[in-house]
Amino acid sequence: DVNCNPDLASNKLSLDEIRDSLIRQEDTIVFCLIERAKFPLNPKLYHRNHGFTGSLVEFIVRETEAIQAKAGRYENPEENAFFPEHLPRPLVHPRKYPKVLHPSGASINMNKPIWDFYFNKFLPLLVADGDDGNYAATAASDLACLQALSRRIHCGKYVAEVKFRDAPHEYEPPIRSQERDSLMKLLTFEAVEEMVKKRVEKKARVFGQEVTLNNTVDGGKYKIDPLLAARLYDEWVMPLTKEVEVEYLLRRLE
Numbered sequence: 434d435v436n437c438n439p440d441l442a443s444n445k446l447s448l449d450e451i452r453d454s455l456i457r458q459e460d461t462i463v464f465c466l467i468e469r470a471k472f473p474l475n476p477k478l479y480h481r482n483h484g485f486t487g488s489l490v491e492f493i494v495r496e497t498e499a500i501q502a503k504a505g506r507y508e509n510p511e512e513n514a515f516f517p518e519h520l521p522r523p524l525v526h527p528r529k530y531p532k533v534l535h536p537s538g539a540s541i542n543m544n545k546p547i548w549d550f551y552f553n554k555f556l557p558l559l560v561a562d563g564d565d566g567n568y569a570a571t572a573a574s575d576l577a578c579l580q581a582l583s584r585r586i587h588c589g590k591y592v593a594e595v596k597f598r599d600a601p602h603e604y605e606p607p608i609r610s611q612e613r614d615s616l617m618k619l620l621t622f623e624a625v626e627e628m629v630k631k632r633v634e635k636k637a638r639v640f641g642q643e644v645t646l647n648n649t650v651d652g653g654k655y656k657i658d659p660l661l662a663a664r665l666y667d668e669w670v671m672p673l674t675k676e677v678e679v680e681y682l683l684r685r686l687e
């Protein structure tokens with residue numbers, strides 16, 4: 434199960450279970466990066482000269498989200514749209530989601546900073562320069578990366594909820610005084626962050642190696658740079674997850 438949402442049957446929520454889900458999501462994210470790295474940058478996707486409002490990738494993400502909204506994707510409180518304005522209503526209600534989050538948490542959407550770091554900072558480091566014309570496939574793999582990153586980062590809402598429930602007396606004073614820095618300190622576990630970075634680097638190495646049937650060593654060529662995967666987590670994924678946690682906690686007593 435890759436969800437941060439607890440099982441509907443057992444409405445229990447534990448930090449260990451949510452961390453397990455974050456660990457499983459690392460696999461998804463690393464594989465998404467490997468898929469995107471098959472294509473060069475394809476910069477035309479990102480230029481505002483295609484006759485759309487915005488870039489071609491923006492158009493594709495907006496339209497795909499509209500279709501997925503009809504299929505009920507954004508009924509799941511773990512999912513946040515990149516273009517949440519004017520999304521169509523769902524045609525199906527596939528599942529009832531347990532209400533574990535505080536209602537104010539629903540308004541937290543970190544997708545703008547996610548979009549910005551992904552396209553402007555991270556992508557040029559991940560892929561080769563060049564243009565192979567595979568715009569539709571490239572945009573689809575960008576969207577897969579964005580959605581996987583967004584889901585992981587917004588799981589911070591669940592992490593924050595469980596941390597609050599486990600120690601309300603510790604969290605309530607800084608929430609009442611709206612002290613961001615104290616909340617950030619309370620929710621940070623540096624040893625956990627170090628393990629996350631090491632594990633993501635290792636996953637990039639293992640999932641991205643050349644697999645051959647003979648025993649010759651491949652000379653250490655990987656489909657993505659393992660250190661870049663660790664850096665993605667260090668510079669963007671974990672800081673934004675913590676930002677979600679702080680924003681959630683600030684609203685937790687509303």
Ligand SMILES: O=C(O)C(=O)C[C@]1(C(=O)O)C=C[C@@H](O)C=C1
Binds near residue numbers: 621626670
């Ligand atoms: O595992 C936690 O406690 C989290 O809050 C998640 C996370 C992360 O993003 O991986 C963020 C902050 C902590 O310092 C450690 C890890």
